Amino acid sequence: MNGLRTGILMAAMTGLFLAVGYLLGGAGGMVVAFLVAVAMNAFAYWNADKMVLxxxxxxxxxxxxxxxxxxxVEQLADNAxxxxxxxxxxxxxxxNAFATGRNPENAAVAATTGLLKRLTAEEVAGVMAHELAHVKNRDTLTMTITATxxxxxxxxxNFGLFFGDNRNNPLGIFGAILVMILAPLAAALVQMAISRTREYAxxxxxxxxxxxxxxxxxxLEKIERSARGIDNRTAEGNPATAHMFIINPLHSQQIDNLFTTHPxxxxxxxxxxxMAAEMGQAAQPRPWG
Incomplete structure (x- = not known):
């Protein structure tokens, strides 16, 4: 179900791009914008892990x-x-914790000292398993395509006005300005919805x-309680990386709405x-090891 929803959202993002390109830039402007975005994100895809670490x-x-x-991590990777x-x-x-890397062969997982200090071995295993699921699902690739x-x-x-007069645009200049304002917002909403879907998966x-x-x-409960009162200054200064973490590291986004990257x-x-109930597990799970 999560995979289907991701596919639908990515199709919606593609449709939005085609519509905006047609209305603002025509075929030529659409191709230019797409090629530049591909080049930028291809660089990020191959180098993002090194950059963020x-x-x-x-x-x-x-x-x-x-x-x-x-x-x-070794045991969980073997399980997966x-x-x-x-x-x-x-x-x-x-x-907090995150995973990065362009594919499973070049993946990395990272945990903060705060996470290792406050969580039990079982809880750390749950978190690391979540991050390895991102690796297995190739979510880095999904989010790179979405970002592109x-x-x-x-x-x-941003550059719609510089593509010249698009005769295919039936909206006129005021309609074009409206599209220029609303289109990035709509794209961001779809991008965030995809991120939330991948978190559930x-x-x-x-x-x-x-x-x-x-x-x-x-x-998750323990991380949420602790993270509310502890700043992650690097994340606050680089909010574009917030979606990578298992819990949103930014204090300004704690509501589950269209504008958040995490459920x-x-x-x-x-x-x-x-899920535990469906698996017949008791309220107290067995210890790690």
Whole structure:
């Protein structure tokens, strides 16, 4: 169901791009905007993992440096049938985590020191399983494609007046201005909806990888409570990276509406508890190991 919804949303994004391109730039402007957006996002796709890990000053660890975390990720990667990703730790008190990398063969997972300090081994396993589900689902590719189309729409809107008089536009100059204002907003809404859909899919996939939905449910509740009162200054300064984290690191976006990249935590927990009930699991899940 999540895959179908993602496909529908991406089709809507593509349709929006074609409509905006036709109305503002004609065929020529549409092609130019798309090619520039593809070039920009292709660079990001191949280099985003290095850029974001450097941005957050992530430190790569091995079995000797972080045996508990490394062992958890190693076991979960084996459960998921994935290559062992690179493992990083971020010196940040806000409990959070993310995955990056263009494909499973070049993936990395990162956890903050705040997460490792505040969560049990079972909860850490739930979080890391969620991040590996992102890797397995190739969500980086999905979000790169989405960002490419959204970027092309914004580019068309920003430079629409420079493409010259588009005779195919039946809306006139005022209609064109309206499209230039509303189109990027609509693209951002669809992009955020896709991000929320992928979070739900990663929750379910992560629960399947670790075999214990309640581990992730407990982790999400604990991360949400702690993250509210702890700043992640790097994320606040780079809000475009917020969608990568398992819980939104920005304090300004805590409502489950059209403008957020993450579903409400209570909605995610409810789904995980329902999944646990369907699997016949007790309220107290078994320990890790």
């Amino acid at each position: 450097r941005m957050y000053r992530a430190r790569q660890v091995d079995r000797a440096g972080a045996p508990a975390l490394y062992g958890i 049938g994935l290559p062992m990703p690179r493992v990083y730790i971020i010196e940040n008190e806000q409990p 189309i959204a970027g092309a729409i914004s580019m068309l809107a 990663a929750d379910r996939g992560g629960a399947e990888i670790c075999g214990q939905p309640l581990w992730l449910a407990s982790a 409400r935590t209570e909605n995610r927990v409810a789904r995980l508890r329902q």
